[in-house]
Every structure is written in C-alpha cells, then in structure tokens.
Amino acid sequence: MNFTNFGRYLLLLKAVFRRPEKFKIYLQAIFKQMDFIGVGSLGLIAIISTFIGAVMTLQIAFQLVSDFIPKTIIGSVNRDSTILELSPTISAIVLAGKIGSAISSEIGTMRVSEQIDALEIMGINSPGYLILPKIIAGITMVPLLVIVSMFLSITGGYLGGTLSGAITPADYMQGITTDFNPYTITVSLVKAFVFGFIITSVPAYEGFYVKGGALEVAQASTRAVVVSCISILACDYIVTQLLL
Amino acid sequence: MIEIKDIYKSFGDNEVLKGISGKFKPGVTNLIIGGSGSGKTTLLKCMIGLHQPEKGTVEYDDREFTTMNFEERIQIRKEIGMLFQGSALFDSMTVEENIMFPLNMFTEQSRKEKLERVNFCLERVNLEGKNKLFPAELSGGMKKRVGIARAIAMNPKYLFVDEPNSGLDPKTSIVIDELIKELTEEYNTTTIVVTHDMNSVMGIGDYIIFLHEGKKFWEGSNKEIAHTDVQELNDFVFASRFMKAAKGKF
Numbered sequence: 267m268n269f270t271n272f273g274r275y276l277l278l279l280k281a282v283f284r285r286p287e288k289f290k291i292y293l294q295a296i297f298k299q300m301d302f303i304g305v306g307s308l309g310l311i312a313i314i315s316t317f318i319g320a321v322m323t324l325q326i327a328f329q330l331v332s333d334f335i336p337k338t339i340i341g342s343v344n345r346d347s348t349i350l351e352l353s354p355t356i357s358a359i360v361l362a363g364k365i366g367s368a369i370s371s372e373i374g375t376m377r378v379s380e381q382i383d384a385l386e387i388m389g390i391n392s393p394g395y396l397i398l399p400k401i402i403a404g405i406t407m408v409p410l411l412v413i414v415s416m417f418l419s420i421t422g423g424y425l426g427g428t429l430s431g432a433i434t435p436a437d438y439m440q441g442i443t444t445d446f447n448p449y450t451i452t453v454s455l456v457k458a459f460v461f462g463f464i465i466t467s468v469p470a471y472e473g474f475y476v477k478g479g480a481l482e483v484a485q486a487s488t489r490a491v492v493v494s495c496i497s498i499l500a501c502d503y504i505v506t507q508l509l510l
Numbered sequence: 511m512i513e514i515k516d517i518y519k520s521f522g523d524n525e526v527l528k529g530i531s532g533k534f535k536p537g538v539t540n541l542i543i544g545g546s547g548s549g550k551t552t553l554l555k556c557m558i559g560l561h562q563p564e565k566g567t568v569e570y571d572d573r574e575f576t577t578m579n580f581e582e583r584i585q586i587r588k589e590i591g592m593l594f595q596g597s598a599l600f601d602s603m604t605v606e607e608n609i610m611f612p613l614n615m616f617t618e619q620s621r622k623e624k625l626e627r628v629n630f631c632l633e634r635v636n637l638e639g640k641n642k643l644f645p646a647e648l649s650g651g652m653k654k655r656v657g658i659a660r661a662i663a664m665n666p667k668y669l670f671v672d673e674p675n676s677g678l679d680p681k682t683s684i685v686i687d688e689l690i691k692e693l694t695e696e697y698n699t700t701t702i703v704v705t706h707d708m709n710s711v712m713g714i715g716d717y718i719i720f721l722h723e724g725k726k727f728w729e730g731s732n733k734e735i736a737h738t739d740v741q742e743l744n745d746f747v748f749a750s751r752f753m754k755a756a757k758g759k760f
Binding site: 380388389 | 558559560580583584585586587588590592594596598599600601611612615616670
C-alpha cells in the first residue's frame, strides 16, 4: 500500500463510520456477516488448529531430546506458542484468504455492476452500509475464532503427543498448566481484534475502488489477500513489541 | 425542474464535457442523445453527483446540488429514482427485497404497507407475482422493469434512466420506453433519459439535447429532429439504413 492508497483507505474508513441511516437494517447485516465470518469459518479453523497443535507437539518433542529437559516443557512451549502466535496469526492468515477474497470480490462485483452507484443514488452511505457490518463482525468473531483455535490447538497437541507416544498425558497436562500467565491470552485477543479489523477493512477497500470488469475484480481480490497478509504480519510485530 | 449550467468535466487530459447547459421540465420525457463517447453518461453522472464537475452547476428546483455537502445531497437523492444501464439490481436480494430496500431504509411503514407498495410497483411494470425471483432468474427486459419498479418505489420527483434499451429486442425496448413515458406523465416526474436509440428518440423524445464531442449541438423535440440543418445531428439521426430510407416521411 503506497501513501496515496493509505490516505484513501483512511478516508474510506471515515465514511464507513458515519452514522447509519437505520440501525435495524445495519444490525441485520451485522448478524449476517457474523454468521458468514464466524460460523462459516469454524470448520476450517477447527481442522487447521487441531493439526497445527498436533504437529507442534511432535516437532517440539523431536527437538527437545535431552535428559536435562523435562518432558513437561513440551506442553508449556506448545501452549505459549499457540496462544501468543500460532492461533491468532495462522487463523488470521487463513481467514484473510477465505474471508478477504470473498469480501473483496463481493464489493468489487457490486462496484463494476453499478450496485454501489445504485446505493448512493438512493441516498445511502454505501461505505457504511457495505463495510461497517463486515468490520464489526470481523472484530467480534475473529477473537472468538481465535479462542476456539487456542483450545483446539492445545487439544490437538495432547492428542498428537499422546497417540504418538512423544509425551505422556500426565506430562502434557502438567506442562500446559505450569507457570501459565493469563496475560498471554490478553495479548492474543488484542492481536485477534486488530487482525479482524485488517481482514475485513483492507479487502473492502480493495473491492470498493475497483475499476473495470471481471479481471480487475479478480486482481483486486488477489491484492486484498496479499496486502492483508503483509499487514497482519506487520501488526503482529507491532502489537507484540508494544504488549510484551 | 432540473437546470444545468455550463458543465465542464475532464478525466486527466481528456475533456469530456465542454460547457453543457439545459433545462429539463417535469411531466415530459427529456432525452440526452449522442454517439458513443459524446459525454451523455458523464453528464448524467455529473447531474446525480456520481461525478463532480470541474465547473458549472446543477439545480434541482432551484436547489444547487453541486455545492451541497454529503447530508444535503442525501435529501435530494431521496427524491431521485434511477434505472441503470445494467439495471444494477442487488444480486443477493429477491425482486421483492430489491424494491422494498429503499422503503426499509427511509420509511417507517409497516411490513404490510411496504408489501402493498412493492406489489403496486410490480403491477405497474407488469411483473405481478414475480416477488420471490432473484435477479439471476430474470430476463434482460424483466430486470429493466424491476429496476424501474425500484426507482419509482419512493415516488421520486426526478427519474434518471441510463440507456434503457441496451441489450433489449426492439419490442421490449418499446415496452420500456412507453412505460417510462407513462410514469413520467402519471407522476409528473422530471425524467431524463440517456440514449442513442433512435426508436426512443422518435417515440418518447419530448425534449432532446444532442451532444457531440462533449458539446451541446442541438436541442428541440422529436418532431423537429428530422428537419434540422445541423450536420452532426443529421449524421447521427440518419446513420441507420432504416432512418435513411424513411428520411422524407417525417
């Protein structure tokens, strides 16, 4: 995103947060988007998180082959890595691909087929009507998905570790409960909140300013995913630096 | 009445509109005609605020639109109905939801009242009973008619129509043209139609502005259009073989 695009992005956000014409209609749109972003992504997040948790346990066990290091460390490392980094960041990147491309192509198609013009002619604040429900759904549902992801990733670690014999159930349980710092959950949820905003607002921006036809909509969709992923990683670093 | 004064609009170095003026009266069908690239759609978009002209003004019943802020424009836009070239129906909504959308947004009517209004509009465009269909299930002509139904749902004072006949067969085109004319007279709306279709020009053109290379070359009615000595207009009007053959009969 160059400076011109960033400026236009900020101006779009200003328009997004104008007072809604009718709260009831916006509320319906928010619930619809929550269903799409939250419920619709639950299966994907569950599968990815469980497998990442299982693989993480096996890899940590593979690397920590020393008699001086207790096996419980496997559970602790898996827990902290999952909560602080893997669950929020991997979930966000996966969601940027799934939701970001959908948002960008939906809004982009509306732009090229003059549906956004139709909204504006009716006197509706089109950025608000189209984008605000998506952003609200994003910043509420992504943290919830990340909570589910944390739980399933740690559970996946337990299953992967115990089924393969890399760690005993008792060692794993002791590992994930020893020296637990609840602040890591706060950091993770702040990240999820920021990522939820990026996943919805950046693709919406890319779609909203599409010019042309089907090819440009597809290009905007690809750009939306790429820019979202880079923004997620950059914000991941910034939030980590600020909060830890 | 809508009055435009000295409208200029450029895209980069390309000057598309070069000082267009005109008055569009209520109760008659006003047409903006011209060849491709003459600036018709750009002029329409300047009039409804989708483009901001560099110079010139647009007045809706003496209310200057071009200098209004966002909230003031919204008040004017609530009085505008528009049929887009591609109909611009919302894909995710049924016909009924499309027509009900502006009512949901801007009125406090009960669901029963809104449904009555939707059914009235659908009846008016001869699409009774098509409430539950999605835009993807409609033909081009039906989409245009749903677009008209949505445009009139709020009883607009001003009706804008962009290329109503594009992609339609001649018979359906005439049906759409007649519907636009009927609605204009029935509700005394200020209707502005952008077209290059000579059937529309001869059929419903009460007041016509002819644009060529971004300038207004001629204005008048469909009764006068075939008897002018403006070369650019004659080239446009009598471009088709049919019009050439019928030249002496108007």
